[in-house]
Amino acid sequence: MDAPSLTTESEPPELTDLPARPEAQRGLSAWQYGMLIVCVVAQATTIVFTWPLWQVRESPVHLPAIDLPQMPFGFLLLATLGLMLFWPRLGLALHVTALLISFVFDQFRTQPQFIAMAVLMVATVDLRGQRLVRWFLASLWTWAGLHKLLSPEWFSYNAGSITTSLGLDPTEFGEILGWCIGLGELSIGLMAIFRPHWAAIPCVLMHVGIAIFLTPLAHNWNYSVIPWNLCSAVVGCWVMASVRPARPQFRIEWIVAAVLLIYPAGFYWGWVDHGIASVLYSGNLPDGVIATESGMEIVEGWGDLRVPFPNERRLLLQYFARSAPPGAKLHIADSRAALDDLYYVKQLDGEVVKILPDEFYSSGPGVVVGVGLDDYHASYRLGQLGAVMLKRQPNLPIYAVRIDAEVYRPEMLRLLGGLPNIEQLNLAGCPVTDADLTQLPTLLKLEGIGLDDTKITDAGLKSLLRQPKLYYLECEGTEVTNEGVQAFFDEHGGW
Numbered sequence: 001m002d003a004p005s006l007t008t009e010s011e012p013p014e015l016t017d018l019p020a021r022p023e024a025q026r027g028l029s030a031w032q033y034g035m036l037i038v039c040v041v042a043q044a045t046t047i048v049f050t051w052p053l054w055q056v057r058e059s060p061v062h063l064p065a066i067d068l069p070q071m072p073f074g075f076l077l078l079a080t081l082g083l084m085l086f087w088p089r090l091g092l093a094l095h096v097t098a099l100l101i102s103f104v105f106d107q108f109r110t111q112p113q114f115i116a117m118a119v120l121m122v123a124t125v126d127l128r129g130q131r132l133v134r135w136f137l138a139s140l141w142t143w144a145g146l147h148k149l150l151s152p153e154w155f156s157y158n159a160g161s162i163t164t165s166l167g168l169d170p171t172e173f174g175e176i177l178g179w180c181i182g183l184g185e186l187s188i189g190l191m192a193i194f195r196p197h198w199a200a201i202p203c204v205l206m207h208v209g210i211a212i213f214l215t216p217l218a219h220n221w222n223y224s225v226i227p228w229n230l231c232s233a234v235v236g237c238w239v240m241a242s243v244r245p246a247r248p249q250f251r252i253e254w255i256v257a258a259v260l261l262i263y264p265a266g267f268y269w270g271w272v273d274h275g276i277a278s279v280l281y282s283g284n285l286p287d288g289v290i291a292t293e294s295g296m297e298i299v300e301g302w303g304d305l306r307v308p309f310p311n312e313r314r315l316l317l318q319y320f321a322r323s324a325p326p327g328a329k330l331h332i333a334d335s336r337a338a339l340d341d342l343y344y345v346k347q348l349d350g351e352v353v354k355i356l357p358d359e360f361y362s363s364g365p366g367v368v369v370g371v372g373l374d375d376y377h378a379s380y381r382l383g384q385l386g387a388v389m390l391k392r393q394p395n396l397p398i399y400a401v402r403i404d405a406e407v408y409r410p411e412m413l414r415l416l417g418g419l420p421n422i423e424q425l426n427l428a429g430c431p432v433t434d435a436d437l438t439q440l441p442t443l444l445k446l447e448g449i450g451l452d453d454t455k456i457t458d459a460g461l462k463s464l465l466r467q468p469k470l471y472y473l474e475c476e477g478t479e480v481t482n483e484g485v486q487a488f489f490d491e492h493g494g495w
Contacts, residue, residue, distance in 0.1 A: 028088060028125065031242075035235050036088055036124035040081045042231035043095075043117045047077055050224055052304045053109055054102065060301070061322045063107040063315055073102040088125045095121070107315055111307050112275045113228035116140070120235045132256050134196055134243045137203075137236050139260035142189025143278035147267075148182035153283025153335060155179075156384075157376035165219040171384060182282075192240060193261070200240040207233035224306050269338050273312050283376065286334040288316035289397075290324050291371040296396065298373070313342065320344060321352045329360055329370035331420075335377070343370065358468070361420075361444045371421060372445075374398055378418025385412055389419075399445075400424040410436045417441030426450035428474065434460035440467075448472035451480070458484030465492055 028036065047054060054074035062070055076098050084091030096118050103110050116136075123133035148154040159178030160170035168177070188206060191199035211229040213219050248254045266272035267279060274285055288299040288311075299316055301309030309319070313332055320330040324346050332342040343360040345367060346352050360370035374397050382389060386407030390400040398419050403412055408430040416422060422443050428450045437460045446467045451460075457479040464470055465488065473485060 031238065032124050033088075035238055036084065036121065038231055038234050039117055039121045039124060040084055042227040043114070043121075044078055044081050045227045046113055046117070046224055047074060047081075049227075050111075050306045053106075053307060060108070060303070060305070061319065062105065063310075063318050063322070065104045065107055068105060070105060073098065073105070077102070084121070092118075092121050092125055107318075108301070108305065108307075108310060110273065110275050110310050111224070112278075112280070113225045115276060117228055117231055120231060123235060123239050128250070128253075130239055131243055131249065131253055134192065134239050135253070135257040135260045137199075137232075137239060138189055138192035138196075138257075139264065140189070140278045141185050141192060141199075141203075141206075142261065143264040144280045144282075145182045145184070145186030145189060147264075147277075147279045147282040147284065148178065149186070151282040151284035151335075153377040154182070154281075157380040158281060158283050160380060160384075162213075162219065165213075194246065196240045196243045196246055198240075200237045203236040203240060204233045207236065222308070268336050270313060270336070273310070275310055284335050285311040286313050286316060286332050286336075286339075287311060287373050288320070288330055288332050289371055289373040290320055290328055290330050291368050292325055292328045293368055296371045313339075317342075317344065317352070320346065326350055327366045327368055329368060331360065331370060331372050333373040333375065335375065345370075357444055371397060374421070375418030378415045382412060382415050382419075385409060387412060397421040400426070402426040403430055405429040405431065408432065410439060413437070413440045416443065419443075421445055423447045424449075427454060428452040430454055432456065434463065437463040440464070442466050442468075444468060446470050448474070450474040451478055453477040456480055458487070461485070461488045464488070 051074055054077065055072045056070040064070075077095065080091055080095035080098050082091075083094060099114060099118055119136050120133060122129040124130075151158075155175050155178045159181075160174040162181075163170040163174040163177050166177075168174075184202075184206065188199050188202045191202065207229040211226045211233070214221055214223065214226055214229075248257055263272055264277040264279075267274055267277040279285065290297045290299065299309050299311075299319055301307055309315070313334065316332050317330070320328070324330065326346050326348045328346045330342075330344040330346075330352075332344075334341055341357075343355050343357055344352050345355050345360070348366050361372075363369045379389065379398060382401070386404065388402040388404070389398045390402075391398055399421055401416065401419065401422055401424070403426070408427070410432075413432075413436060416425070420443070423445050425443075425446060425448070429452070432451070432454050434455075434457055437456065440463065447469050449464065449467075449470060449472070452474050453476070455478065456475065458481055461473070461480060461484055464473075470492070471489075473480075473488070475485065
């Protein structure tokens with residue numbers, strides 16, 4: 001049977017018109033069965049690569065949606081994939097059922113690659129399913145691009161990291177590459193919506209390019225999604241080349257298209273998990289850091305599971321509740337405009353309680369001082385602008401920042417709000433003004449600020465009254481008076 005044309009607008013043949021096939025194909029065309037094999041191999045490869053994820057384990061803790069006795073799922077999932085090769089529709093139904101049940105036992109498994117490959121399988125067992133998967137891919141590509149274009153972290157830390165791995169200067173090419181990738185994905189998504197056959201070849205180029213980029217040849221990261229990208233390149237090209245005509249052809253297709261193209265927007269209000277909202281490599285996800293007496297832990301996943309933590313606010317909280325010792329604190333940092341950061345403490349009786357930031361950054365009997373998560377965008381931008389940032393150890397947060405006169409810009413003060421653990425800030429010699437200090441965010445751990453040889457006056461000190469722990473001022477060579485310093489500490493709460 002010839003490959004589907006990329007240009008013809010003729011309708012696909014009816015199943016009853018197709019020539020006889022081997023018994024294993026069970027009513028599928030040769031192209032359908034070939035695509036089914038691609039999906040099965042890709043899904044099986046990913047499951048084997050992430051094998052510990054599907055087993056009963058001690059660490060990291062399971063994140064059940066319903067607390068049930070744990071059981072392994074690896075062999076069951078592989079068995080349902082094998083069944084698909086002989087009874088495609090039955091095997092797919094059983095595989096999807098087993099996959100969903102495994103998510104109930106452990107939400108750590110809700111990784112986008114497993115979900116997406118299960119969806120791609122639907123295109124291989126039914127021609128109507130092929131049309132529905134077309135809209136899944138259109139939504140995936142469109143929102144993968146949109147999420148990047150809407151994320152400050154994408155244009156700074158993420159794009160900079162990608163640019164560096166390609167051997168390019170991130171200060172010169174990082175933002176350009178960020179725009180190119182985001183707009184490229186969005187363009188392919190729009191093609192899939194309005195001219196699906198135009199998206200066939202770009203789909204191959206994009207997904208094969210991503211797969212190569214993730215290998216040691218470039219970024220050397222997250223191998224678990226390489227089979228998914230190769231599968232998407234092959235099956236996505238076939239779907240886009242085969243779907244005719246472009247407009248939805250039955251009512252359920254209209255409904256599915258509308259839902260798939262709209263629902264990912266709910267991610268920005270916390271209504272939709274990022275794993276099914278096509279938030280891919282763009283940043284802008286909630287992140288968590290746990291402070292205990294023995295140190296701090298950024299919740300990341302990886303290790304033997306070989307997948308990242310599924311960064312959702314509820315799962316970060318569940319992980320904290322199930323793994324942290326009493327007295328620990330959790331900061332959930334969320335860069336989405338509609339959602340605030342969250343702060344929690346695990347009390348001595350084991351109960352997890354939401355607290356205010358002031359309480360988070362203070363200690364008590366048996367309770368540690370909280371550690372805030374440094375914002376990747378803020379730290380990256382400050383570094384690009386020339387700020388010197390200090391850590392006590394490489395794995396600890398930034399505690400001190402120095403900005404020299406030759407690199408100082410007022411906008412750098414606003415970025416300091418993304419570094420919640422700053423204890424010392426040195427602006428000595430900078431052309432900082434009283435008006436600039438009004439832009440300095442409240443830094444709940446700031447203890448000292450250096451303002452020597454600046455133009456700051458007594459009026460500027462009043463802007464620092466909102467820094468609750470500030471007790472040390474360096475004001476030599478400024479227009480600040482002794483009376484102004486005394487008035488500051490009198491109003492601030494004394495020496």
